[in-house]
Amino acid sequence: MLTEEEKGVIRALQGDVPLVEGPFREIGLRLGMAQERVMTVIAGLIERGVIRRVGAVVRHGRVGYGTNAMVLWAVPPERCRAVGERLAAFSAVSHCYLREPYLEGRYNIYTMIHHRGTEEDCAALIDEMAKEVGIEDRLVLYSEREYKKTSMEYL
Secondary structure (H helix, E strand, O other): OOOOOHHHHHHHHHHHOOOOOOOHHHHHHHOOOOOHHHHHHHHHHOOOOOOOOOOOOOOOHHHOOOOEEEEEEEEOHHHHHHHHHHHHHOOOOOEEEEOOOOOOOOOOEEEEEEEEHHHHHHHHHHHHHHHHHOOOOOOEEEOOOOOOOOOOOHH
């Protein structure tokens, strides 16, 4: 159960954090709290596992990552953990999930890749990944347009 104070801090973190020298001081001013208290509440939320971290949402295209691809991999169930961990270790992979294999009944590992090069360069990286994990059966979906990219708002 969250306290009202914790809910207030979570709400403040869900939106845009102020781009100032002391963002937690600014959040504290908005909430009527000292900066130290805001940071203590955040640390408690992390310690309890309510939140994992406080981080930025990067607009990939604006920092030079022009090619994004979601790759769906058909991985034998007994290899999912090992393959998922290896795919997740690639620096170009921002997300790696195990999912129920609904699409065609076989694609169960999903990776999101952000690449600075062209689609052809990204395809070469995906081929390298496939060779390393020994999985050839995959479906590559390249992003064509971004309609929305925001942090989730839970409260």
